[in-house]
Amino acid sequence: MSLVHRYKNNGYNIILDINSGCIHVVDELVYDAVGLLDEGKTAEQISEILNDTYPAQDIENALEEIQELKDKDMLFTTDIYENAIEQFSEHHEPVVKALCLHIAHDCNLACRYCFAEEGEYHGHRELMTYETGKQALDFLIANSGSRRNLEVDFFGGEPLMNWQVVKELVRYGREQEKIHNKNFRFTLTTNGVLLNDEIMEFANQEMGNVVLSIDGRKEVHDHMRPFPKGAGSYDLILPKFKKFAESRHQDKYYVRGTFTHYNLDFSKDVLSLADQGFKQISVEPVVAPDEADYAIRREDLPQIFEEYDALAREMIKREKEGNGFNFFHFMIDLTGGPCVYKRLSGCGSGTEYLAVTPWGDLYPCHQFVGTEEFLMGNVWEGIKTPEIQKEFRHCNVYTKEECKKCFARFYCSGGCAANSFNMHGTINSTYEIGCELQRKRVECAIMIKAALAEEN
Numbered sequence: 401m402s403l404v405h406r407y408k409n410n411g412y413n414i415i416l417d418i419n420s421g422c423i424h425v426v427d428e429l430v431y432d433a434v435g436l437l438d439e440g441k442t443a444e445q446i447s448e449i450l451n452d453t454y455p456a457q458d459i460e461n462a463l464e465e466i467q468e469l470k471d472k473d474m475l476f477t478t479d480i481y482e483n484a485i486e487q488f489s490e491h492h493e494p495v496v497k498a499l500c501l502h503i504a505h506d507c508n509l510a511c512r513y514c515f516a517e518e519g520e521y522h523g524h525r526e527l528m529t530y531e532t533g534k535q536a537l538d539f540l541i542a543n544s545g546s547r548r549n550l551e552v553d554f555f556g557g558e559p560l561m562n563w564q565v566v567k568e569l570v571r572y573g574r575e576q577e578k579i580h581n582k583n584f585r586f587t588l589t590t591n592g593v594l595l596n597d598e599i600m601e602f603a604n605q606e607m608g609n610v611v612l613s614i615d616g617r618k619e620v621h622d623h624m625r626p627f628p629k630g631a632g633s634y635d636l637i638l639p640k641f642k643k644f645a646e647s648r649h650q651d652k653y654y655v656r657g658t659f660t661h662y663n664l665d666f667s668k669d670v671l672s673l674a675d676q677g678f679k680q681i682s683v684e685p686v687v688a689p690d691e692a693d694y695a696i697r698r699e700d701l702p703q704i705f706e707e708y709d710a711l712a713r714e715m716i717k718r719e720k721e722g723n724g725f726n727f728f729h730f731m732i733d734l735t736g737g738p739c740v741y742k743r744l745s746g747c748g749s750g751t752e753y754l755a756v757t758p759w760g761d762l763y764p765c766h767q768f769v770g771t772e773e774f775l776m777g778n779v780w781e782g783i784k785t786p787e788i789q790k791e792f793r794h795c796n797v798y799t800k801e802e803c804k805k806c807f808a809r810f811y812c813s814g815g816c817a818a819n820s821f822n823m824h825g826t827i828n829s830t831y832e833i834g835c836e837l838q839r840k841r842v843e844c845a846i847m848i849k850a851a852l853a854e855e856n
Contacts (some may be wrong), residue, residue: 616669
């Protein structure tokens with residue numbers, strides 16, 4: 401199994417030491433030498449192989465530098481955590497720290513790619529009552545152990561269709577903070593149709609983050625996110641979103657879009673949002689069954705890769721010009737190395753993070769809602785199927801064979817369990833197209849860091 405990942409991007413020769421997370425931007429000689437070392441070649445063999453290309457003294461110096469990095473545990477490091485995973489999974493009892501409250505199983509749009517079936521989630525339209533939401537917060541407090549910081553996302557469907565209950569639950573949560581020494585971080589995801597000044601003001605006071613759903617260019621957005629009768633929603637929501645983002649000082653929000661087979665040139669959608677003044681942007685690939693006309697196909701990948709490269713180059717250019725913006729999938733922290741906890745625990749769905757339906761049922765996450773085999777219990781009686789929780793506890797990069805061979809495994813924590821289940825019928829596999837895209841995004845993110853570090 402390789403311990404390093406080498407690649408070339410935008411003129412940079414980049415080497416990622418997989419287990420430590422160290423990044424090295426190198427010349428051609430070191431790039432070639434590290435590749436040969438990774439193949440198992442000795443220093444003598446490398447010198448002989450490279451002798452016709454590089455001067456002997458340069459080869460010797462390069463091998464000495466590589467050895468120095470190895471001695472400092474910055475290159476060809478081994479994974480010291482793999483042997484701990486079984487003990488961690490068996491003896492670590494995670495507490496619930498976050499809930500996705502499905503405040504409304506109803507929606508005022510008819511998005512063509514919606515996994516929630518216009519908010520119905522394979523069931524029926526319903527709004528969460530205050531009593532059910534209150535019990536959900538009580539459940540979270542009771543099952544959070546000594547953890548003080550808790551998160552609650554108001555989700556749908558469209559949560560603004562049940563806005564009064566959202567406000568009442570926030571007020572209840574603030575009351576409970578003082579009683580139980582907890583701190584609630586509330587977040588909101590909305591399509592913006594019902595957004596108004598009163599909602600913006602309340603959200604700016606109470607919501608730690610807000611996700612604003614918009615797909616980019618007007619023609620792309622209106623095609624995929626129309627009203628039920630077919631009219632587009634772009635012209636209605638765009639000015640509201642711009643005002644909302646400004647009211648939050650271009651921070652603690654995301655405009656979040658989805659790209660499909662119909663807009664593989666999605667970098668134009670990202671840049672369209674940036675040109676509208678948004679600074680926090682996420683445009684993500686749709687996940688859909690192969691038979692869906694808008695699904696991403698394997699043959700689409702080369703174009704998508706080119707789009708990510710083009711976007712990365714433009715982001716560097718704009719950052720240097722003082723007009724930069726954040727793109728969610730290119731945001732990785734390289735200062736502390738891969739997160740050990742994420743290596744061992746995965747994304748937290750089914751263990752630390754649960755979804756709550758309008759009638760109080762518990763599921764591992766919002767994407768499993770309505771799939772009855774993943775029904776875990778309810779907010780009144782708690783977890784009634786601990787075997788599901790145990791299955792998710794054992795879902796991580798060390799239990800998935802595909803992940804063990806992937807250089808990006810410590811940045812994605814094993815991928816999405818719901819995507820794996822929808823594609824393969826098990827949470828312990830991977831969604832291959834999603835993995836290909838994740839690897840490309842990690843490469844672009846590292847290249848951007850390298851380019852800006854060089855500039856500075």
